[in-house]
Amino acid sequence: MLLKNKGQIGPRFLVYLIGLLVMSLGIVLLIVADIGATPWDVLHVGLYYQLGLTIGSWSIIVGIFILAAAALISKEFPQAGAFLNMILIGLFIDAYLLLPFMQTPNGLAGKMAMFGFGIVVYCYGMGLYISAQFGAGPRDSLMIALTEKTGWKVRNVRALMEMAVLTVGWQLGGPVFWGTIVLSLAVGPIVGSSLPQCQALTDRFLAKLKERDVYGNQKLKEKDRGAS
Numbered sequence: 001m002l003l004k005n006k007g008q009i010g011p012r013f014l015v016y017l018i019g020l021l022v023m024s025l026g027i028v029l030l031i032v033a034d035i036g037a038t039p040w041d042v043l044h045v046g047l048y049y050q051l052g053l054t055i056g057s058w059s060i061i062v063g064i065f066i067l068a069a070a071a072l073i074s075k076e077f078p079q080a081g082a083f084l085n086m087i088l089i090g091l092f093i094d095a096y097l098l099l100p101f102m103q104t105p106n107g108l109a110g111k112m113a114m115f116g117f118g119i120v121v122y123c124y125g126m127g128l129y130i131s132a133q134f135g136a137g138p139r140d141s142l143m144i145a146l147t148e149k150t151g152w153k154v155r156n157v158r159a160l161m162e163m164a165v166l167t168v169g170w171q172l173g174g175p176v177f178w179g180t181i182v183l184s185l186a187v188g189p190i191v192g193s194s195l196p197q198c199q200a201l202t203d204r205f206l207a208k209l210k211e212r213d214v215y216g217n218q219k220l221k222e223k224d225r226g227a228s
Contacts, residue, residue, distance in 0.1 A: 011209050012132045015202050019129025020085065024092035026122025031055065032097075033115035034104045036179020038122075038187075039166035040139060046172025056094030060086055063138040070138070074145040081135025089137070115179055123190040127198030 030037050031045060044058040053061075063086035067078045096102060105111050139161070146157045162184070170176045 008206050008209065011206055012134065012202075015205065016081075016129050016132035016134045017088070019125050019127070019132060019198075020088050021092055021125070022128060023122055023125025024089050025096055026118050026120075026125050027089075028093055028096040028102060029114055029118030029121060030179070030183070031175070032102055032104050033111045033118060033179070034175060034177075035111050035115050036177040036181070036183060037175050038183055039162040039169065039180070042169030042174035042176055042180065043165050043172070044169075044174075046169040046174030049173045054094045055097065056090040056092070058090075059093055060090035063090070066138040066142045070141040070145040073142075073149050078138075078141055079135035082138055082141050084134070085129070085137035115182075119183065119186055119190065123187060123194045124198060126191055127194035128202070130195060131199040131202035 027038070027041055031041055037045060040059075040062070041055075044055050044062065047053075047058040047062070048055045051058075067082055067086065071078055105114055143158050143161060146152075146161070150157065166176065166180070
């Protein structure tokens, strides 16, 4: 069941943060596996190859432009969660890439194993951060704004966005391989399973905390009244 409670800021932020950490790890595993990355990361890596800085820095910079475009289209200021999403993912990507053991495997079997694990980690991280209900990230904000502006279906808007980004990233030298096609086909179905699972897990976690708080407050009131 999807909780609509906008309270419990601390616990929801913890889930949100864990989700971003997990999703960023998935992004890095896909990049390091070197057999294809998500369309947006193809762009980030291509910009890194051509202009320097870091992959995480380009994730943040591109996110700024995306949020600006979404704000212009929707005529609404982006939610705080979108800025937080943009900054934290960029920082986490760079932090993971600095780990000494984060290296591309030598053989194809190792690359495929890292790639497959990366897809699952990426999708479940996405499910976790969305389940915290702290707002959409920059790319999802632009997708929503374009969907509302054009009246097109979400899947069509998303597909056109990712095709455009993939084309630009490929021209910049980003990692477009057969894994990119696998990602395009696999992410949707996996997220379709991971999102309800993560939402149910988060809902149970928040419900347990609320139940404990209510019980604790009740016991405290009974103690204040002198009840044993």
